[in-house]
Amino acid sequence: MARDELTQKPPGLSRREVLNAGLSLGVVGLPIRWRPFLPGRDSTPPAVPAFAYFSDTHVSLKRNVAECRALMEEIEGVVRPSLAINGGDVVDYGWKGEYDSYDSVLSGLPFRTHHIPGNHDVRWAGLGLKIFSERVGAPYRSFDWEGCHFALLDSTVPLSHWGHFESEMLRWLEDDLDRVGRRTPVFLATHHWVGRDQVMADNESALRKVIEPYNVKIVLTGHGHNDLLWRWDGFLCTMNKGLYQGSYQKVEVDRESGEIRLYRRTLEKPQLRLLAAVNLASDREKRKVWHVSPSEYEAGAPLTAPPDASEFRWNAGNWKPIESRSLGTEGLSPGVHLLSLRAGQEGQAESFPIRVNSKSAFFRSRWERKLSGGVMSHLLIAEGSLFVSAMDGAVYRLRASDGALEWRAKTGGYCHSSPRICAGTLVVGSADGFVYGLDPKDGAVLWKHPTQGPMYGSAAFARGVAAIGGGDGRIYGIEPKTGKETWRFELPPGDTAFVQSPAAADGERFYFGSWDKHLYALDALTGKQLWRRLCTQSTFAFSPAIGGPAVAQNRVLVPANGNELYCFDAASGEPLWKAASPGDKFGYSGPQIDGGRVFIGCLGDKGEVRCVSLEEGKELWAAATGQVIYDSTPAVSEGIVSVGSVSGALWGIDAASGAIVGSFQFPTGHFLSSPAMDGRAVYAATYSDWVMRLDFS
Template sequence: MIRIVNILAILFVVGWAVAAEDPVEPFWFVHITDSHIGVSGADEKLTATLKDILKHFPETELVINTGDLTDMGTEDQMTTYVQLVRSWPFPVYNASGNHDVRWSPWGKEKFKELVGPTYYTFRHKGVQFFFLDTSVLAEHHGHFSKEQLQWLDAELSRLSPETPVVICFHHPPLLPASTTDNSDEFAKIIERYNVPLVLVGHGHNLYRYSFNGTTYMMGGSTAYSVVFGSPCYEAFYVNRDGFLPYSRLAQRDKTSSSSLVPRVKPRDPYGELIVEEVKSLGSNSLVANCRITSIGKARLNKGSYEVDRAFRGVTEFRKGGRLSIPLPVSNPGRHSLTVTFVDDRKSTYSRTALFDIEPKRSKASVEPSILRTFDMPSTIQSSPVVDKNYMYVGCNDGTLRAFDLLTSELVWEAKLGAEILSTPAIAGDKLIVGSNDFCVYCFDKYTGLQLWKYRTGAAVLSTPCVDDDKVYVGSGDGVLYAFDVAKGKLLWTFKAEKMIKCKPAVSRGRVFFGAWDNWFYCVDTRTGQPVWKVPVSTTPQFSAATANPATTGTRVIFTSHDYCVRCLDQKTGAHLWMFKPPSGETGPSYSSFVFRGINAYSSSIAGTIVGFNMLTGERILNLPVRPGKPDELFDSAPVLDGKYLYVGSTGGNVYCVDLDAGQVVWSYSLQPGFIFATPAIWGDHLLVASMSGTVYELSRPEVAHAPLLQTRYEPSGVGSKQSSPNRR
């Protein structure tokens, strides 16, 4: 709600204790979504929708918008949205969507400032409403953060068992090939409570589905709906029986009702999905023998399954809820299995379990294993950095942590003011990192002592680039900053037109970077004056703004969001060559390049490792990491060690590629959780951070045993804290 939420939600977010059930009183509310203010005509269409609500549902007491309020998350767009919905007689409550934060120069801070909290709860006439934030900074994907799920569980536990709960957020969970990586964690929580209705957006379509007694309803966009045109929305009449939905297609002047959602969610009679064994059938063929516990006298026949959020099939139940599922995966690691079934009451249920496939132990097999895990209290998008025997990692709880890898000890931690997507940069005995609290920080890398800090005009998602005694870093305010490393003295600034997210590249007295303004820049490192700039693509949404540029000393290479690869003369900015993928094929977009000889290698959201000859632009490699079912490679840029390349995927896998052989040596599954971070090498070990909030330490059996440094810096008078690593 714009007029009231900013006051009430701030109070409700700290907790709501309910001693007894409040009776449900009849009322109307409306669900809209995906208003995309900023798209041509979107504000007029939202206004038309609100007028249509007043005309056809005049008793509406509140309106819910489940995200993508804006198209690009700019201050102008959010201000327009707030002003537009403020003038109506009903309050509007809002969830954030991926478009509200993906390109936002302020991260989630501007949403909180102008719209309200990103997650909160309130009660209206006996119904408890919850709003969650599934948006992921700088991504279109969805994720339920640990902090939110813990808060949700605690708040639900305070309610009377009979209190009906409506939960609202953006990304639809539990659907096949969902863009949310941990929907099952959300589903397991709400199974225990009376949550009859969940409202979502994102799909730009009116769609209803049900799992475990809860009805999920996707709203159609007020800006542009996929099927029905726009505007379209859902209205609900609430009484003591439940929620009666009405779908409204305003352009067609058509209203239709659907079946009642009961006020009390039907009891879920089934137990857990248990994977009892993973059995080998020979020649890399595996089967998972499973069962659903506590089925009672229910008759379960056919079902469907999904492995690792990617591979789907149908299955049949045997007596006692048992089933055997042929596994389409054989790589070692932790995998996920979701089984969906309809019982004899025609109710749909879904259960998810994790299971392990052990690495093969033979001379002929080269497979890694997990040596240790470091569990954080929050999601991780920043890449871990290794310096000697220390690992540094930033988390979305705003905390930067330093671990001694020889002892597993947490040496120090520093609490910053907001999420850390910026990857720490090492400069001698100093560590420099940006934060979404608008600041650039410099710490003593051994003690965690803050040496200097500088506040910019917006969120700092950019990774700093250290060159000699200077450090260069971009900010959401569109400014590239140059600092003296020692004292943090600001040397100069250069203003681009929009946010700078990428890590700049420095070579021969020049710094290179792209911004979300569709320009690629070259700036003099001494003066901060522009040397040249070149346009990138046809629109700012296709900017070269996410992937980090790389330079050979004479040529600079980068990718843009139109899937093109460009190589420029770094002295003049002249295009030397450009690779554009064939029609219907996606290419590199988010990931950065690494060099080996005259070749540059990157990864693609098509799920391939690509290589280019830097002299000719010829594509020399286009290797699918998972043939038959592409595994998208987004922000996790590859890291090289000799001929071996390592990269993480949104499918939760880590891949090792032999560039000489042009083949995948091994892959390892780390379900659940997207991998947006670049892996880090520590001797013959690999450190991989996941959105699950865990840093995994994997062995690298393909390399000769690289010695781990045994020397440790022990600053006097500095104590160490114990971490909670899990050893495998």
């Protein structure tokens, strides 16, 4: 039977008989791919209170609805939980219709389900965390139950699949755990896993430092679609396959016996099996104090590991055995590297930031400043200052010469949007649904323009208008001095009609890439559509939406995620050429035009940066950094191209030849932002919360 054909309940069958026949009363019309396990129902209260944990429901408009509903009904009958927790990837694309489908999964159940977001809930969703919060609850929060404390964390990076614990949330978690004290049993939930050999959340070590003093019993994770159990610095961690794949867990809190019992159900073994039992009382052994001193070394100099550590790794590399107490720093680039140590896979673990210097370094740090949040935006150099927007909603003006703070303003949501100065006003969008006009001299809010969704995009300026797009499917033309809306352009309605990348302008027209697969050209004065061009024959996921457009010499360029770099005539929209990369793919990094050349990062394991001709798209050179490049758009100045790798490395590449001339390692944190250059200075910031100026000779 086709998936969209209706399935009717045969007359006279009981609810259990219907489920065992592969149907669900909760989701009429959708067959499931396997049978739930349904023993006889027991209406008596459970002797030991329990909650259910599952994750990765991935409910779409039709897929996985019946499977998840069947399992939820099984959970109701078998686990009989007081509550449940969904560990993220609640829906597949974050669309309203998917949340409507998910409502039917939970409908009528006698227990509350708490939710945390996963990357699928925020990556392709115009409304992202806004609709998540409206439909299933705040992205992070805490509550108490049966004498235990639950901290539900948001590990997502907006519009991305990476994991990260934003500093603002970690500060909240510190206060939250301090309030409950060190004896209260704590359950932690995060979509992206922690404590495994493959690092998924870049700053998991920062989370570990926050929770280490507390009585954390189980860390509940998802994302990996595997049924796993492991320990991280002594903390018990668990992961399930997706609920639609037949996996969930039961957790009992037995105060009479003084223990917590963890059970798992899988598709292959549908009867609950005991996985682990842990004491309710704090039973963490007193930790030995590990020191690595000093914290700064010349490249190649050895450092001494603590005697109880048996394994080490640099950054997110592979774990290696410590064969002598001396660990080398050979091969490490200048910058700040994370040294992680552990006493075996399940033993004590610690991490130490280690600065490596080199007398022959290409990049030299001029100044460094810690911000209050990570950075995903494009940095701006103007008026002798550096302007930076951060993921805690802060906007900074720092003196370019020494990094001194000139002012700090705060919006009501995270700032994926980059600051732009338009006719004397600093314009920036915020996830709180407003476009802000700030006085660039002191950061005072001059105006706030309301929209209907998070404002991901960044403004461009032409003919007295600042134009900016966002998650609500609209592009706003705003008068920069007053904040008055001069025009509004509505993208054709659809779940994927939204803008996340910076706009481009050429004095007469604005250009926007959209998740509806099109590049748009709008008249700067009126907002009228002049032309639009389809940039992929595939699904919306291959849209020209992440790497923003760039315009020069009457040509507008935009990358699409299907490994295509398009060049159109700026006035007419006529296609001029289309290029494909033979190695890593075009699509995420935006193009940077300098004279007759175009520089662009490519997505893939080689970490390639490419230079093509503006005239015909012919490849001039390719440079392989060896580290994945994601959203970072190159900057170019004084014959040097700079770009960031996700791993935190800033690269310097000779613009003429493509030779890699140097790199610098930022402290731990994804590098998803785009650097700015001025003369022989590079300004860059990452999810580490650090912003730096690096000079080169």
